[in-house]
Amino acid sequence: EIVLTQSPGTLSLSPGERATLSCRASQSVSSSYLAWYQQKPGQAPRLLIYGASSRATGIPDRFSGSGSGTDFTLTISRLEPEDFAVYYCQQYGSSPPGVTFGQGTRLEIK
Amino acid sequence: QVQLVQSGAEVKKPGASVKVSCKASGYTFTSYDINWVRQATGQGLEWMGWMNPNSGNTGYAQKFQGRVTMTRNTSISTAYMELSSLRSEDTAVYYCARVPEYSSQLDVWGQGTTVTVSS
Numbered sequence: 001e002i003v004l005t006q007s008p009g010t011l012s013l014s015p016g017e018r019a020t021l022s023c024r025a026s027q028s029v030s031s032s033y034l035a036w037y038q039q040k041p042g043q044a045p046r047l048l049i050y051g052a053s054s055r056a057t058g059i060p061d062r063f064s065g066s067g068s069g070t071d072f073t074l075t076i077s078r079l080e081p082e083d084f085a086v087y088y089c090q091q092y093g094s095s096p097p098g099v100t101f102g103q104g105t106r107l108e109i110k
Numbered sequence: 111q112v113q114l115v116q117s118g119a120e121v122k123k124p125g126a127s128v129k130v131s132c133k134a135s136g137y138t139f140t141s142y143d144i145n146w147v148r149q150a151t152g153q154g155l156e157w158m159g160w161m162n163p164n165s166g167n168t169g170y171a172q173k174f175q176g177r178v179t180m181t182r183n184t185s186i187s188t189a190y191m192e193l194s195s196l197r198s199e200d201t202a203v204y205y206c207a208r209v210p211e212y213s214s215q216l217d218v219w220g221q222g223t224t225v226t227v228s229s
Contacts, residue, residue, distance in 0.1 A: 035215040037155075044205055044222055045147075045155065050215035088155055092214030098171055099145065099157040099214065 002026055002093045004102035012110040019076040021105045023089035028069050033092035036065055036074045039104075040085045048087075049074060076107075084109050112136035114206050114220035121226045127194040130223045132206030139187035140164040143209040145216055146180065146191045148202040156202075160209065161189060196227045 003026040013019055023034075031052040037045040047056040049065035052072055062077040076083055089102040117131040132144060146158040159170035161180040168180045179192045189206060204223045207216035 033214040037216075039155075044207075044219035045216070046219070047215055047217050050213065050217070056215075056217060090155075090215070096172065097169055098159075099147075099216075101147075101155040101157065103154045 001096060001098075002029060002091060002100055004089050004091060004100055006087075006089060006102035006105045008105060009103075010106045010108060012108050013079055014110045015079050015081055017079050019074075019079055019083070019107055021074040021076075021087055021107070023067075023072040023074070023102050025070040025072075025091060029072075029091045029093070031068050034065075034067070034072050035090045037088045037090065038083075038085045039088065045088065079107075081109075083107065112208075112218050114208060114218055116204075116206060116220040116223045119224040119226070121228065122196050124197055124227055124229055126196050126227075127192060128196060128225050129190055129192040130204050130206075130225070132189045132191070132220050134187045134189070134208070137208075139182075140184055141211065143211075144180070144182070144189040145207050145209055146178075147205045147207060147216070149205070149222075150199075150202040153202075158191070158204075163189060193225075196225075198227050201225065201227045 005024045007022045034052040036049040039045040053065045064075045066073050086104045086106050088104050113135045115133045120128050122128050140163045143160050145160045148156050161168045163182045182189045206220040208218040
């Protein structure tokens with residue numbers, strides 16, 4: 001089973017700064033099956049990025065995804081107050097078939 | 111608009127079963143897989159399995175095999191997740207989420223259902 005490890009666990013930044021979140025897989029992942037989500041307290045997760053780099057409907061262009069193989073990155077170019085949340089990466093694998101999530105990165109206001 | 115609306119909170123005793131519903135609207139129910147994900151308080155997301163509403167085919171995470179059953183009623187565009195032999199560690203928020211065909215991203219989520227297992 002593929003394990004996704006996100007780093008850092010917590011990221012403390014100020015509004016206007018750039019955020020870089022990492023997701024590393026224990027073995028190669030198809031870019032087509034790598035996604036990122038944002039979750040705020042008391043809310044369901046929201047899809048941000050799919051296919052490693054495609055923004056979901058309605059997602060601002062300050063959010064971007066990149067990477068391939070075992071290393072993927074979510075970048076928020078200029079943090080807005082509403083961006084402080086927990087972020088998860090997710091992949092789909094075929095052996096065994098199923099979905100796995102990273103443990104999450106908490107983005108907090110500095 | 112596209113929505114998944116889940117049933118309300120449940121409190122169950124250890125050893126009991128719980129059945130959570132997820133009603134879809136705003137799209138063709140049988141054209142998207144439904145996945146179930148749970149989240150214990152303060153913890154991360156844990157995938158439980160998927161169901162194809164058209165065929166009824168399912169796939170479960172190894173951890174839940176033998177304890178989880180995912181079904182649907184296409185006439186009312188509703189998916190169900192039943193978890194049996196509940197224990198305290200099953201206390202969590204349970205989410206249903208839609209997955210587009212030939213994809214793996216969960217693009218629309220239900221609001222979540224809190225299941226509390228307590229004696």
